[in-house]
Amino acid sequence: MGSSKVVQKILWAVGAVITVVAFNNCGEGFTMANLSSVSGGSVEFSTAGGESCEEAIVKVYASTFHPFLNQTCGGCHVAGGIGLGVFGSPDVVPSYAAFANVGASKISSQAVNESHKPPYTGPQNQARITEINSYWGAAQDKYAQCLVDSGQAQVSAKVKSTAVKVPANLATTFVTMTWDLAGATPAAPLTATIDIRRAVLNGVTQGYEFRNPTLRLKNVSSGSYQVNTVNIYINMAKAEEATTYQNVSAVISTTTATNLSAGTANAIVVMTPSANDVIALEYETLKSTTATSPTPTPTATATATATPTNVTYSQLIAVGGVFANSCVSCHSSSNARGGLDLTKYANAKVAATNIQARMNNQNNPMPTSGILSEAQRTLVDVWVANGAPQ
Ligand code: HEC
Ligand code: HEC
Missing domain, CATH: 2.60.210 (Apoptosis, Tumor Necrosis Factor Receptor Associated Protein 2; Chain A)
Structure with a gap:
């Protein structure tokens, strides 16, 4: 048992090294300024380096679920692949967005489910999934506390x-x-x-x-x-x-x-x-899913009661923002459906009025799964009305 634990740690370390390399190379899909600090990755949730709660949890994701999902599920769960959800993407941002939509429990149960897609999924993944979840569970608790401490009490995890x-x-x-x-x-x-x-x-x-x-x-x-x-x-x-x-x-x-x-x-x-x-x-x-600012002021809550007066591209594309949550799984550099890559400001700006029109089109909405809440659409309306600022 001791030696299998050691093997597990070595596999773990190899996985972590691969991640760092992938980050350094992933350039295009990883242009979000607020996430530049994610490259390192860590299994411990920490905001000691000045990270927001979202940045800190993505750092943990980057060295826990992300390398596993990319290596093990990346054959299908990527842009253009046959899997449902792009959590196997080499880029951490679309991967995390897709992962967050499905949830750690469902991802974990499918990873060890031998009737999903053997030989990729099945009990051989159990040890690694258990280890990942031990870090992830601890990080989720700290993430929840971080949100409460930073005044985003309504933006709660657990x-x-x-x-x-x-x-x-x-x-x-x-x-x-x-x-x-x-x-x-x-x-x-x-x-x-x-x-x-x-x-x-x-x-x-x-x-x-x-x-x-x-x-x-x-x-x-x-x-x-x-x-x-x-x-x-x-x-x-x-x-x-x-x-x-x-x-x-x-x-x-x-x-x-x-x-x-x-x-x-x-x-x-x-x-x-x-x-x-x-x-x-x-x-x-x-x-x-309506939180917008990556650095909320301590008194600001995430309610949508007050109409925002200033919305930037950086907010919309930040982890937790409307584009990151609802669009980049289909509109990134590695998966630009309809030719649209929203991870680049220039592209988003050019398409701004089209984005607004499609998000408010009841018959043919974006995202394709259905029209978003009024609060989320209002953020984009304000962004476009102000000239789509960066
Ligand atoms: C050979 C291709 C393939 C591989 C490899 C694969 N999947 Fe899938 N996965 C699919 C397909 C196809 C679907 C959609 C139909 C279904 O549910 O079987 C799917 C669906 C899922 C869903 C449901 C998503 C949702 O939104 O409801 C989860 C969760 C999932 N897979 C997890 C995984 C995990 C975790 C791995 C890697 C450990 C993995 N899959 C590997 C093909 C694959
Ligand atoms: C599940 C995948 C998916 C998601 C999520 C998604 N889109 Fe799309 N989008 C598409 C596809 C496919 C097309 C091309 C077909 C079409 O225009 O309907 C498209 C086309 C578009 C176009 C038209 C591009 C053009 O030049 O004609 C815009 C604008 C757009 N999407 C914006 C968005 C925005 C904004 C979001 C998030 C609020 C979003 N999409 C989320 C799949 C998606």
Whole structure:
């Protein structure tokens, strides 16, 4: 066991060296000024060098998931490849954007899934995925704290609700429980629900059964949130066996409740229920996708209530910006769909009015997956109205 750990470390070191070389060579796709400090990479989350929270988490990504995904999944999950999502890209920025959309849990479970694409995926990846996740999990916790400390309390990574008592006299009919995530840690302007009932088999209560976890914005101006992985906590303990919602991945941008797992099986937790049981929900990622400034002032929050008066290309293309989140997976130097590479300012400026038109075109929108929230589109409107400044 000791020696396999050593081999793992050596593989790790080789992976890290390859990454650095790739960065130095990747020039074109990696022109974002605010990320220039990413090249180094580190498995520890740190803002000691003056990095923003986003820059720091991308640095960790650059030396954990990125080299693995590029080496192992890059045959298919790249621009023009047959895989869904370009997280295998040699360039860290489109890779990270695609990775963030899918989520660490789903990526990890597919990496070790022997029925996905053997021989690339399967149990042979388990040791490396476990090691990557040990760094990534620790970094995510620090990243969440970084966002809170820097005043972006609504731009949260991991969010856990308060605990709510199970409905009185809970029987075998589903009842909907509701949480106001304004009371969550850290707070988020969303409302969550899940249906719960007693799970009964052959007349005997087996525990709790859950279905239909939903999320909705509390009000129309709350922005847009990426959510990945819902964990259920019963009496403060994580229900480890209830993994039904670990692959949840959705964007919440309306006040209409979105079912995060429509069509999947119900989650069942085997236990002896008590009227005093309390339930909490945890989101491994619940992150504003409308944050724009890489260096927010301490008092600024990421709500979209105030219309911004000045928006720059640098903000839109920075990690977390609209272009980085929603466009570069298809509009980078290595994957310029429609001939458009948004990672270069000159190209974005020339295409500015076209960008604005397509982002607001209900019938033929960009991104192709559907029109973005009003808050995100407004940022681009303001950018174009001001002459598309760099
Ligand atoms: C031989 C090609 C190939 C390889 C190699 C490959 N994939 Fe895939 N992957 C696909 C295809 C095709 C799809 C879409 C259809 C599907 O889900 O099977 C996909 C889909 C996925 C999805 C679902 C994406 C989404 O948005 O729902 C994930 C996650 C994923 N792959 C992870 C991986 C990981 C991690 C690796 C490397 C360890 C990998 N794949 C290697 C071809 C590949
Ligand atoms: C899933 C891939 C995908 C994403 C994500 C995406 N696009 Fe596109 N885009 C395309 C494709 C494919 C075309 C070419 C076909 C077309 O025009 O519909 C295109 C074309 C365009 C064009 C027209 C280019 C021209 O010169 O005709 C603009 C402008 C554009 N996209 C802007 C954006 C913006 C801005 C975003 C993000 C808000 C975005 N796209 C996100 C795939 C994508």
